[in-house]
Amino acid sequence: MYSFTEENYLKAIYKLQEQSSESINTNAIAIVIQTKAASVTDMIKKLSEKKLLNYEKYKGVVLTELGKKVAIETVRKHRLWETFLHNKLNFTWDAVHDIAEQLEHIQSQELIDKLDDFLGFPSHDPHGDPIPGKNGEMKESNFVVLSDLREGELGIISGVVNHSSLFLKHLESNELILGKRILVQVIVAFDNSFQVKIEGKKILQLSNEVARNILVKKMK
């Protein structure tokens, strides 16, 4: 139906829209897609003709309902494949994204529905991101960043903000894995770094930078 490239543009624009609320400009898309602004302009025109987005020269783009639907379907496929790779094939969570970037473009509605079933209709992918349902419905997460917790507060690690392989590997090597309980013991006033305790055992010192990129479910 839609090409590999079209799906990637729609997904990129969708993710930019999630953050900014304003219409998305050419350069922002170019940076995400890793291409030149001139190429983005060309593709935007094409997507506009196909009614996937609304475009006004020099004013950026906004996805139409159709464009949003296609983008969400692609995100759904991406996250289901990541879950498959992690849960069934034992890929580490830093390795799944690149392969899912390819798999997300396989065309078959039946495939993705059966995969969803096979995985037990998971609600979140290996990075804690919500998986859209068959009809595009997205469960909203009530996660907060670890850096929002105060001393003495407890959370369960539930996701990440930064998805880079470097960061994910760092977390894994420190047992900072999805599902683990994390207790904030001390917040150092000087640099806002966090001293935390994981599942009653290990004590770790986390920079504020790290704390800002870990999502937790806050516990009472």
Place this chain on the structure above:
Amino acid sequence: MYSFTEENYLKAIYKLQEQSSESINTNAIAIVIQTKAASVTDMIKKLSEKKLLNYEKYKGVVLTELGKKVAIETVRKHRLWETFLHNKLNFTWDAVHDIAEQLEHIQSQELIDKLDDFLGFPSHDPHGDPIPGKNGEMKESNFVVLSDLREGELGIISGVVNHSSLFLKHLESNELILGKRILVQVIVAFDNSFQVKIEGKKILQLSNEVARNILVKKMK
């Protein structure tokens, strides 16, 4: 490494080579790939420059060792994905091929090795075709076509010659499924049709055309 299209050409040429032993001509490739001879000539030149096949103008092509290796890897990926779709996602054996045509082009050695492991290192795909191993080694099947059996002989259904969806659906609806025992009761002299008994129960009348397209492992 190699494009979607290049892999499809190599696979097509490989399959033609398996049958004919002579060098493969342009038209034959065009028919398999469903394209025009002129397009095949263009692609052949490209593959020749990349040392994937040897090409002499007007004399057809022969795969190099490298070309054969890439083709076999693609066949391996195709059949492993078909096995996954059938065994894990419960696709019927007539539905797996088209989706595997897409999946076979996903680039990741680690993915295919882990998939192989996850599936328990299967030796054959859902149509009874052998799955090449990690190093390209192909176990040779000692299957014969059902039409080679004589009256009173027993076989186990092990594969198909014709892979069309129409034929596969026909077999399935008659319980002619991989692994079932099949006994040749009568061969009708008039039209060489076969009266067979499946697993001690059902008696079926199969045209010679059908019998020629079922592979069986012959039992004593």
Place this chain on the structure above:
DNA sequence: TAAACTTTTTAGATTAGTCTAAAAATATTT
């Protein structure tokens, strides 16, 4: 508000893969 800077668009090229139509080579018939 005009100059300077930034962003976006256009113009023109490139690459991969495909096509049609015509030319060239090979194969088959007479």
Place this chain on the structure above:
DNA sequence: AAATATTTTTAGACTAATCTAAAAAGTTTA
């Protein structure tokens, strides 16, 4: 061995997606 038919290759064009360089529009600064 010609004539005819078939196959293969070439020539030139097209589409999707990309690029560079230059023009145009928009924004900021003085």
